[in-house]
Amino acid sequence: MDLGILDTVSLAATLVFALPVALLGVERLLAGQTLVGGGFLAVGVLMVVLQEWLTTPTDVPAEAAQRVVGRVAESDDEE
Incomplete structure (x- = not known):
């Protein structure tokens, strides 16, 4: 699972609410x-x-922002 920064923060916020319920x-x-x-x-x-x-x-x-960044900032492998 490849998580970006926003995905990681979102998962952490969800875990803040889900862990007490599960515990x-x-x-x-x-x-x-x-x-x-x-x-x-x-x-x-x-x-x-x-x-x-x-x-x-x-x-x-x-x-949408991730797609734009992916198109604008190409990696070395894509060049």
Whole structure:
């Protein structure tokens, strides 16, 4: 998976919100509440997975900027 700077920052921001939810799920699983714990764990995982797979309206300008930079700044291999 090749992540740029913006992708890495976006993933870190998502993990800030997803990790506490997933840890709560693990805690509930260890406490014996399998339904609640599994639900929280699934929500935490889905937060990260959906953020990586879905394209949101804020992703469109970032993708356009990456395409422009890719065309303007050619690497040594392309020359």
